[in-house]
Amino acid sequence: WFLLPLTDQPLNRFGHSLTTICLNTIVLYGGMLTLNVSRKDHEWTFHVDNLPDPTNEVWIFDGIEETWENRPPESSVHVQGRAFHSAASFSSDLEREDKADRCQESIFVFGGITKAPVFHSPKLLDELWELEFVKE
Secondary structure: OOOOOOOOOOOOOEOOEEEEEEOOEEEEEOOEOOOOEEEEOOEEEEOHHHOOOEOOOEEEEEOOOOEEEEOOOOOOOOOOOOEOOEEEEEOOOOOOOOHHHOOOOEEEEEOOEEEOOOOOOEEEOOOEEEEEOOOO
């Protein structure tokens, strides 16, 4: 194990996903930025009735440069923040000869939880979203 000395990185969170899109690139999506817990008699309790707001942040980690970049999606569509979802990368370009340059074109995000607009209780999601990446 090696702890990477990083700056300009995502805030601490839980319930997010990390998905590889290239040999040296990963995408961090969503999660919750704080946790409402209490401790009594050396036991931690998670309060589901008072969940923090899930985020819809997208962060890209470059494993060569060891840097993070906050990358807001270039779309007018607003995807609701979520946590405890599943994510997978996908590419239709599997025939490329240069495997080192082979990158996934998008990630798919399914499900998770968010906060219901009324009473701020957990709301389960059954949506499938695709986030496409533009090759530079």
